[in-house]
Amino acid sequence: MTPLPATIPAIVRTRIRAATRRRTVPTPDDLERRALLLRLLSLLLQYPDHELTDDSPRLAAAVAALPPSPATSELALFMDWFRSEEPEALERHYVEMFDLRRKSSLYLTYYLHGDTRRRGMALLTLNNRYRAAGWDIDGGELPDHLPVVLEFAALAGPGRGEAPLRQHRRGLELIHQALTDADSPYRHLLAALRTLLPPPTDADLAAVAQLAAEGPPDEDVGLDPYGTYGEGEFAPPGAFVPPEQAPPTLTPPAPPEGHR
Numbered sequence: 001m002t003p004l005p006a007t008i009p010a011i012v013r014t015r016i017r018a019a020t021r022r023r024t025v026p027t028p029d030d031l032e033r034r035a036l037l038l039r040l041l042s043l044l045l046q047y048p049d050h051e052l053t054d055d056s057p058r059l060a061a062a063v064a065a066l067p068p069s070p071a072t073s074e075l076a077l078f079m080d081w082f083r084s085e086e087p088e089a090l091e092r093h094y095v096e097m098f099d100l101r102r103k104s105s106l107y108l109t110y111y112l113h114g115d116t117r118r119r120g121m122a123l124l125t126l127n128n129r130y131r132a133a134g135w136d137i138d139g140g141e142l143p144d145h146l147p148v149v150l151e152f153a154a155l156a157g158p159g160r161g162e163a164p165l166r167q168h169r170r171g172l173e174l175i176h177q178a179l180t181d182a183d184s185p186y187r188h189l190l191a192a193l194r195t196l197l198p199p200p201t202d203a204d205l206a207a208v209a210q211l212a213a214e215g216p217p218d219e220d221v222g223l224d225p226y227g228t229y230g231e232g233e234f235a236p237p238g239a240f241v242p243p244e245q246a247p248p249t250l251t252p253p254a255p256p257e258g259h260r
Contacts, residue, residue: 026158035154036062037071037196041189042150044078045106048090056083074192081185097186103178103212104186106146108164111171114216126164133160144168146175150193165197173200173208 026034040062046052060079066072082090098106105111109126113119126143130136133156141148149168153161165172176190200208 031157033066034158034196036066037075037192038150038154040075041193042147042154044075044082044189045147045150045186048082048087048094050087053082053087053090070195071192074188074195078185078188078192081188093184094186097179097182097184101178101182102215104175104182104184106175107142107144108146108149108168108171109144111168111174111211111216116217118217129160129164146172162197165193169197169200170204170207170211172197173204174211177208177212 040059043052043059056079060083063072063075063079066075085093097104102110109119109122113122123143126149127137130143130152133152135152135155137143137148143149144164149164153165155161172190172193176187176194179187179190
């Protein structure tokens with residue numbers, strides 16, 4: 001490494017050298033192991049149906065074959081629990097954690113946009129990102145479902161593939177926090193994922209605390225097809241203005257003539 005000029009203050013020289021040391025180029029083996037970690041996380045965060053539980057010995061063997069790391073330690077802890085539970089208990093726990101609790105939902109755009117038209121636009125953008133990379137999801141899940149996002153990251157690599165994970169860093173932090181508060185073993189999977197991402201900033205942590213206290217925005221407009229606007233068109237960025245809240249009603253209005 002070329003010596004730094006003496007005119008640069010010592011503290012700056014120290015930080016430049018430290019940053020240079022950190023910029024290591026991953027080897028093909030590193031990238032392959034990282035992709036395998038992401039794919040394992042994608043699989044294990046899916047609903048634990050019989051196909052997944054029947055395959056747990058092979059999944060545990062794949063985890064055990066990985067080099068030691070903070071991520072693999074967390075995965076091993078999860079697999080110990082996963083293999084010790086009855087399939088019905090796994091299914092109940094999964095539904096309780098991810099379907100019945102808003103703070104640990106696996107739909108990442110929800111934490112940024114709530115149930116608003118902006119979320120629909122974010123889903124469309126994410127789906128377009130997948131297609132631009134040559135990957136078309138089968139439509140069984142929304143494109144922001146964490147297992148889908150993790151599978152894309154494994155396929156497309158640390159740059160553009162992991163960009164959605166970095167974009168939704170605060171949502172991932174909230175999911176991990178909620179699972180930890182619930183003492184769910186799924187917290188180990190989110191902990192493993194956190195080791196692969198940049199650490200949260202102070203601003204991230206402040207935003208997570210606010211999100212945990214107040215929740216995401218709530219407009220209740222629906223998401224089909226990914227939040228259409230007007231006559232089936234998508235609103236341009238910044239164009240949406242929330243409507244005024246309607247007064248509460250005790251009974252729903254009668255349907256108009258011709259629609260009964």
